[in-house]
Amino acid sequence: MALLQLTGITKSYGDFKAVDDVSLDIADGEFLVLLGPSGCGKTTTLRIVAGFVEPSSGHVRLGERDITTLPPWMRNAGLVFQSYALFPHMTVSENIAFGLEMRKMPKAQMAPKIAEALRLVRLDHLADRLPRQLSGGQQQRVALARALVFRPDVLLLDEPLSNLDAKLRQDVRVEIRELQRQLGLTTVMVTHDQEEALTMADRLVVMSEGRIRQIGSQQDLYERPAEKFVADFVGRSTFIDGRMDGPGRFVSAGGLVVACEASGTGSASLALRPERLALINGAAPPIDNRFPGAVEFISYLGSQVDLHVRLSPKERVIVQIQNRPEQPLPVIGEQVHIGWSKSTGRVFPS
């Protein structure tokens, strides 16, 4: 049974549709990530679930209840804000107690719950501090504890890691995910950071321009992107413009004939993942696609190296190779051969 269910949610501001016909089922205990560039409607969708934005049409169900028109304070959803939004005039434990107080819990019952929440986020020793006396990471954990302590039906995370520095972000990702598993919390997180989304999610929803572009697992999105936008946004792709010239035959604008697994006809884009292209030396076994080209640019990334290889006057692709001591790196201007199997390229009609 879907615990949280969005059906046909649309939010219009005049002619502009911030969210356009979004439908989602989120299962009990699932960690769902809404991923997309800024302005894609992911935050508006989250705010509709939290009750701060009323949808122009569509329904939100939480468990057995239709909560579409319910005010935020009657929804029992825990929200962690991007800015944390801690109450500046209350101590850490007062902040955490707030949700319990609003649920009219007697003081005596509150104390152990607060202590437990503090322990979960490892802040026991800071219970009496004020938010401004805490570091960003600590504030973030207070916000999390505050949203968890009253056992919400759903946990909502609005870019919760974007204000943390890179190193801390990695740790907090793991921490949040473990906590979520441990408590079996149904969670919806919003982020524009694909790495964050890929490492944390059970299932991802890619959005752009208010619409859902694809829903699926990490592998689904990466290996089988449903459209060009997803292929571009999740992972990296080089795109070659051209047209389909019969089943399995793609002809680029620059005249390259590429074997692929797509069918159909008409103008199209071929997406190639840089790490799926290979540098080929003379004696290699035959491969579906093999083209000569000149190395025009080299990005040295440490464990990997990106080669920008010119295949025709109109086409340049990026080839990512592993940096191994036994394999000498090409230099700029060098002629190389690159190749890929026909299952590598994905074709999107354009």
Place this chain on the structure above:
Amino acid sequence: MVGRTALRAAAGVSLAYILLPMFFVIWLAFFAQEIPSFPPEGYSLKWFRAVPGNDRFVNGFLLSLQVAVAATAIGLSLGVPAAICLVRGRFIGRETVTNLLLLPLIVPGIVLGIALYVFHVETEIATGLPILGSLIGLIAGHVLIAIPWTVRLITASLVGMDRSVEEAAQNLGADRLTTFRRITLPAILPGMVAAALFGFIASFGNLEMSLFLVGPGRTTLPIAILQYLEWKIDPTIAAVSVLQMLFIGAAMLLTDRFVNIGRVV
């Protein structure tokens, strides 16, 4: 180095310009002779002793206090909702209303006084209610002086407040009223205290407008001082001024202690 010295000199001159008149008033209050002249012939506390015995000053002080407290309280209770609407609301003419509410600060007190006087006369003729020269009328006028301060200062605190903090409270189960009471109010409290203080001082010291609004036997402290000055220029006035300064200074210190601004900002 030269720049810093010049800056300090400029600061010193400005400070002296502000404080010197006050210093002379305080000094004068302790002169022994009746006609102020330099150098003083001696020092005395008799002018201070004379103040509590002077009914005009005592009654003036009590009336000014009463009016200022009432005007401040009413000004706050009108100014807070007004500021919230102006900051949070989305309606046509928001800017215009904001500026209109600041107008009493810009219009000269004399003009405001005459306008209110005429308004009171006309209202009394039209309705038969005894408004002219009444305490209610006087307080209503002073509310007008307090409102620009309350609206301005509370607007500033609201603008500086993170909106998502209120949303967080609602998300945690607080309805609008609880959110206002538990989250918004504490956040704007320093602004409210400042607003109350400035409104109080503006009302307490107001002379020009009050001149048109007081009735027979109802005299505010600034008017009592003016009337006294028409007949005498002995240091009593200086002593009254010193007491007034002490009173307002104490009020400022007290509010500063009660509102621990450091905990909120």
